[in-house]
Amino acid sequence: MNVSLPEPMREFVQQRIESGQYASVSDYVRDLIRRDQGIVEDEARWLAELDASIAQGLAELDAGGGEDLHTVCAEIRAEIGLLGPKTVTQ
Template sequence: MATMNISLPDPMRDFVQDRIENGQYASISDYVRDLIRRDQNTIAHEERWLRDLDASIDESLQEMKNGGGHDLDEVFETLVTDIQKANGNANR
């Protein structure tokens, strides 16, 4: 196992030491390893999310090429008309 030395400001060192003394971590190394694991998991989650987003965009673009989807201007006009009708009915 490799060794790394880090420097921390006193308040950060005290925070880590409190976590160890409260039994949340066995050592400073245990604390740092946990932080690294969490960071690795966050990065992996973000990468999965981006892959899923890319796939969704690709799927939507393909659907539009095949004639699917809706014209945004038409959808907006329909929504505005529906809202105006609803407001007109509410005022009666």
């Protein structure tokens, strides 16, 4: 596999090698790929957990659990109304 890079990128990679952070260009590229794989795997795991959470919430609603959004909003509005206008004390 061959990869072409513009000169500024080539210089950057070479600096990383010369600093001792990487043994070679291949080592640098492998590290970048590993990091990208980790990001992709983390995103996939997060999305799977989100999907599971949504499915669980929907199942609870179907089973008669949870609270109706309109009811919750009405309760919040009532609580806010009970608080009255805020006053600033000095």
